[in-house]
Amino acid sequence: MLDLGCGTGTLLVALAGRFDRLTGVDQSPDMLRHAGAAAERAGVRVDLVRGDLRDYRGERRHSVVTCTYNTVNYMVDEGDLERAARTLRAATEDGGLAVLDAHPVWFVERGWAGQVFVEQNTEDVLEVWENPYDAATGRVDTTVTVVRRTPEGGWHRVHETHPQRGHDPAAITAALLAAGFSSVDTYAGLDREPVREDTRRVWYVAR
Structure with a gap:
């Protein structure tokens, strides 16, 4: 496989x-x-x-x-x-x-494009998903921001962009x-x- x-x-x-x-x-x-x-x-x-x-x-x-x-x-x-x-x-x-x-395409346009999703499954991790949509290209350049509590009690931030269509x-x-x-x-x-x-x-x- x-x-x-x-x-x-x-x-x-x-x-x-x-x-x-x-x-x-x-x-x-x-x-x-x-x-x-x-x-x-x-x-x-x-x-x-x-x-x-x-x-x-x-x-x-x-x-x-x-x-x-x-x-x-x-x-x-x-x-x-x-x-x-x-x-x-x-x-x-x-x-x-x-x-x-x-x-x-129909799901991207109706259920994904332009939406913002916030997930916090634990007290130590927060995720924010933003989905700006370009109708001309059909692209959604999803940006993901993850904030995670560190063992020292501080916070670590990761920011990524995921182009999709x-x-x-x-x-x-x-x-x-x-x-x-x-x-x-x-x-x-x-x-x-x-x-x-x-x-x-x-x-x-x-x-």
């Missing part, structure tokens, strides 16, 4: 034991470090590689390739979606599956088929319900 955009390795660790070999790819060294630590804590062997979804090419192909948790929404520039689809196809062995998800099912399906997959099924969730107009996250299974 290969997880493209593996982040902190949550999916890889969860699926340990179901595959002979697990590989995670992410362009962020920090994410790979967290993924390595998570795998070590779980006693799981994972190969971790730094790479970009738009041009990653590994040494082998895989029976299952995943690309989840909005990773495809980070494809914001012209041609990025098609390049990502070609990466997915190049990584998937013949007869294998590629599984991915993405927020569609919505991709409708027709566009993703077309890109996957053009990349060489023979079929693409879409679902509204892991229960395989059909996609509706108000679906927030669309799942794709490409063969």
Whole structure:
């Protein structure tokens, strides 16, 4: 199994034991470090590689390739979606599956764009998510500010920007088929319900 955009390795660790070999790819060294630590804590062997979804090419192909948790929404520039689809196809062995998800345009415009979300799950961590929207490009340059209490009693602030955009099912399906997959099924969730107009996250299974 290969997880493209593996982040902190949550999916890889969860699926340990179901595959002979697990590989995670992410362009962020920090994410790979967290993924390595998570795998070590779980006693799981994972190969971790730094790479970009738009041009990653590994040494082998895989029976299952995943690309989840909005990773495809980070494809914001012209041609990025098609390049990502070609990466997915190049990584998937013949007869294998590629599984991915993405927020569609209608969710970005109605439920995400221009919104501000504040989360405080503990007294020691506060998160603020701001989502300015550019209708001309369809981009949401999400800014995330995290304030965390330090062991010394002070506060540490982290500020990041995450450019993203919505991709409708027709566009993703077309890109996957053009990349060489023979079929693409879409679902509204892991229960395989059909996609509706108000679906927030669309799942794709490409063969």
